[in-house]
Amino acid sequence: MKADAEHQPFGTRLGSGRSSRVSGAGVTVADDHVVKVVENVDAVAEKYAAFYRLGQRFSFHAPSVLSVDRAAGALHLERIFYAASLRDLYSDAIYRSEYREMEGLLFTVGRALANIHLNLTQEAAVDWVAPTTLKNRLSEYGYNIDHSPPVRRAILHGDFGYSNLFLRTDGQLVILDPCPDGIVTHGCWERAPVYVDIGRMLSCLEGAALPLRAIVRLNTATICRMQRTFLDGYRDVANFPVEDTAAFAFGYAIMMEQAAGSKGVGSIVKPALRYNRLVRRNFPLKRKLKYYGRANLVRDDIATVPTYSVPKKE
Secondary structure (H helix, E strand, C coil), X not given: CXXXXXXXXXXXXXXXXXXXXXXXXXXXXXXXXXXXXXXXXXXXXXXXHHHHHHHHHHCEECCCEEEEECCCCEEEEECCCCEEEHHHHHHHHHHHCCCHHHHHHHHHHHHHHHHHHHHCCCCCCEECCCCHHHHHHHHHHCCCCCCCCCCCEEECCXXXXXXXXXXXXXXXXXXXXXXXXXXXXXXXXXXEECXXXXXXXXXXXXXXXXXXXXXXXXXXXXXXXXXXXXXXXHHHHCCCCCCHHHXXXXXXXXXXXXXXXXXXXXXXXXXXXXXXXXXXXXXXXXXXXXXXXXXXXXXXXXXXXXXXXXXXXX
16 A cells, blocks of 8 residues: 555654654654664564564564664664654544545554564563553453453564554555553563554554544544454454454553543543443443543533444443
């Protein structure tokens, strides 16, 4: 799938400019490389190298490690030029109501994640421990992670979402920064249910981290279509069952965790939007208001937002 010419300016965010600048926590963008300061630099460098090799095998691109500065705890990484973020591409598709190319990209993204889960190995990987708040969110959905049937576990990307998925102008998928997000994942090499990575992607397609004007244009049918396309791509490669209930439970839980950490207008509007989605799915919501303390914001006059798109339980 080729990126449209109108998307090329988004590449400035990954490197069409030439000056050094700070682009995020611990990340400095230089003329021809990116410097990322990390904890446990050797472990992170090893994971970046593993992702680069996987990309060569499975037709996506991950930045190569140019050098390791152990004294500074920093990686010098290949800089990716002229690439559009998945967030921008999805927003643009929503504004244009044109999703054909987005569906092709999401199928590719699903296949790439399944190949990562099947082929990323590390003997020293540690077992992921679900944060208590995430368990609470899963319970809200009706999913008990401690008493659910055994699920497939794999080494995670750790932050598989908008900020780390891009499309180059030559049509190749780019996957960045296989590191923990600090909210749901906390270790570089963590082995966890595959639904942790899957759920983050589903939460993105639900509208997490999109501009508010894009969120309110989304409808249930479109969200379902995008989420199903991503899951179809994942299932096209996976040699194990992928259960809808678990996938969407993690998608919901991660989405709510992100909303809880938002600030400004988003901290008011987004929980109210999610509340109304739950109302329409007949959840016992009064007990959940304590998580927000914003009952006065949840009114019938804001119930026109899209419903949450997970399938209803039989």
